[in-house]
Amino acid sequence: MNKTENQKAWLFVLPVVALVAFNAVIPLMTVVNYSVQETFGDNTFFWSGVLWFEQVLHSERFHASLGRQLLFTGTILVIEIPLGVAIALTMPRKGVWLSVCLVLMALPLLIPWNVVGAMWNIFALPDIGLMGWTLNKIGFDFNFTRQPGDAWFTLIIMDVWHWTSLVVLLAYAGLSSIPDAYYQAAKIDGAGRWAIFRHIQLPKMKRVLTIALLLRFMDSFMIYTEPFVLTGGGPGNSTTLLSIDLVKIALGQFDLGPAAAMSLIYFLIILLLSWIFYTVMMRNEEQ
Amino acid sequence: MRRTGWIVPTIYIIFLMLPIYWLVSMSFKTTNEILGGFSVFPQEFTIANYVTIFTDPTWYMGYVNSLAYVSLNTILSVSVALPAAYAFSRYRFIGDKHLFFWLLTNRMAPPAVFALPFFQLYSAVNLFDTHIAVALAHTLFNIPLAVWILEGFMSGVPKELDETAYVDGHSFWSFFLKIFIPTVAAGIGVAAFFCFMFSWVELLLAKTLTAVEAKPIAAIMTRTASTSGYELGLLAAAGTLTIIPGAFVIYFVRNYIAKGFALGRV
Numbered sequence: 001m002n003k004t005e006n007q008k009a010w011l012f013v014l015p016v017v018a019l020v021a022f023n024a025v026i027p028l029m030t031v032v033n034y035s036v037q038e039t040f041g042d043n044t045f046f047w048s049g050v051l052w053f054e055q056v057l058h059s060e061r062f063h064a065s066l067g068r069q070l071l072f073t074g075t076i077l078v079i080e081i082p083l084g085v086a087i088a089l090t091m092p093r094k095g096v097w098l099s100v101c102l103v104l105m106a107l108p109l110l111i112p113w114n115v116v117g118a119m120w121n122i123f124a125l126p127d128i129g130l131m132g133w134t135l136n137k138i139g140f141d142f143n144f145t146r147q148p149g150d151a152w153f154t155l156i157i158m159d160v161w162h163w164t165s166l167v168v169l170l171a172y173a174g175l176s177s178i179p180d181a182y183y184q185a186a187k188i189d190g191a192g193r194w195a196i197f198r199h200i201q202l203p204k205m206k207r208v209l210t211i212a213l214l215l216r217f218m219d220s221f222m223i224y225t226e227p228f229v230l231t232g233g234g235p236g237n238s239t240t241l242l243s244i245d246l247v248k249i250a251l252g253q254f255d256l257g258p259a260a261a262m263s264l265i266y267f268l269i270i271l272l273l274s275w276i277f278y279t280v281m282m283r284n285e286e287q
Numbered sequence: 288m289r290r291t292g293w294i295v296p297t298i299y300i301i302f303l304m305l306p307i308y309w310l311v312s313m314s315f316k317t318t319n320e321i322l323g324g325f326s327v328f329p330q331e332f333t334i335a336n337y338v339t340i341f342t343d344p345t346w347y348m349g350y351v352n353s354l355a356y357v358s359l360n361t362i363l364s365v366s367v368a369l370p371a372a373y374a375f376s377r378y379r380f381i382g383d384k385h386l387f388f389w390l391l392t393n394r395m396a397p398p399a400v401f402a403l404p405f406f407q408l409y410s411a412v413n414l415f416d417t418h419i420a421v422a423l424a425h426t427l428f429n430i431p432l433a434v435w436i437l438e439g440f441m442s443g444v445p446k447e448l449d450e451t452a453y454v455d456g457h458s459f460w461s462f463f464l465k466i467f468i469p470t471v472a473a474g475i476g477v478a479a480f481f482c483f484m485f486s487w488v489e490l491l492l493a494k495t496l497t498a499v500e501a502k503p504i505a506a507i508m509t510r511t512a513s514t515s516g517y518e519l520g521l522l523a524a525a526g527t528l529t530i531i532p533g534a535f536v537i538y539f540v541r542n543y544i545a546k547g548f549a550l551g552r553v
Contacts, residue, residue, distance in 0.1 A: 027404030110533025
């Protein structure tokens, strides 16, 4: 759309800017403030420069949480995006059945995150949970509170359960924007199932899949409540993702300096990776 | 080709429903039965857990608190996002692209990063433990989202609509309120749905910013689970009740949810 040059438009965005700035800039400045100072807990602060940043960047604990975070985010993206697309492709196009699908599939998205964690906790308990009990009955030695591997399995399957529907809904929205004429043309050309997917459906879904990928990346990188309720970061530290570690340091140990430095590094990693995703996908679009 | 198409969605939906079934089924069991052993269906069907929740104010006020700040947040986010989204979709102004991107970066800020500063900020302005504090804090990620969605819908409305209205003698506000807003009603519905959703499911900030007066139901659940032994039945009943408002909202916007993000601009 051709837009008009109008500086008064700033008046329209002013309320948004004011509210978001109040919520974002002031707390961000607080974090920056803490990250460069040292305190002994009596409300006197000393300048400490980049000490905390160096400390965090060299700490093995941070490397370990970051590694777990990358593994978690990578795994769920590799599962959820293709699975979501596959399900969207098999969705009915219209009718009552479509409404039923949409309502039931959207349900997990509307459940408070700690309820999701609690629900999966009782679902996966090895003695009284449906999944844990069944897995043990059919011969697996499953116990997510004791074995790190099982904890990871539960964590991943919980996230797949929770968020695949978002990818389905987005991919479905992309698919439903394809006019029937495209399919008829493909039929006349004798295109197979794969050719239709590769040359018609996938390009049309590209924009929504970019959104899906970005949202899933950002949200999975920030995940806190669900793993906290499900495993509490355990057993040991095996499922301590970045946010859980950060809250432990900030609110548990009250190490404000290191927590603030870690917050900023954490935020910058998300910004940087989102920007890379965004630029790469936009560049592909232009070609 | 389509004949076997129903299998995949059906299996997926069964997978989605299993944990929910388990939660609901557990909410109708007595604590003794739950801890006593494994049973697929409730053996001694009881509604005692629900009775506890609906008769104890410390429980049911949690729902009232949650619904209060979620509604407040939805109204606030959508109403300030409307003029902003209009500006982004219709006008070019200095710094518009940067501003849009800056808004989106707030969607990328981990709540864990902001928990402590938020606590200090809202304590400093005397809003700690109020519904307003949580509603305001949640605008951090809901306003960018609402602007994003609304801008997409508004860009789909041809500019001729604005011009015709001015020719017909409408003032800007009369056009905006009487003609434009009804035209993008679907977009407003979708934006409100997503604001409701992300405010309803968020816990970390809501928990940090409240103590007693405005404590959300989700936070009450975590507290009760750790102090009074681990009353799984009660926990399951409270959890089941948190699913209902969401299910209700989805039912009303089911035809629009799929379009929601798709029309937004990336």
